[in-house]
Amino acid sequence: MLHDLVVEDNSEETRTHKIFNAVDKASYEFDTSKPVWLDSTIRDFKRHGKARFTQDNFVDEVPFDYLEIHVLDED
Template sequence: MFRLWGKVYKNNKMVKDTVIEQMEDNLSKDALTHDCLDKICYEFDLQHPMWLNDNYKDYPAYGKTSFKQDHFIEQIDFDYLEIEIIDVEKEKKKRRSIMRL
């Protein structure tokens, strides 16, 4: 399972968020990301942002990236859109270790 968390920030506060789950295992990580990003943009009624050099560096390194006004053709009414991979396996391990305490 692949989960992507989409968050919209305005004035340093999260004003909207959603988690999109993708169950298809046969797609690449990039295809899953773009599919989930399409669904996030649809839910937030946004155009699909452009991936720039900073996104190509940040996303693989940190599992998250953000899209500011430069990434959109139309004017946006928020500061930035951030997407972040939710690692399901890491969460399961964390829950197990907490339950052992």
């Protein structure tokens, strides 16, 4: 792992909006374009609570193998 980032969102947004906002923030922090949510990415995310964005998910070239997100719910 070269870089990591934790995004905590205590807003009243929906879970989906919180996830999209966190991906947007990670894209900004890592200075990359925003990834595209492919059907396979969505399916894996629903099944495992995490998503792995590879080069196929990005329009531009990215300087890493993949960007992976995990959702940790604290209730």
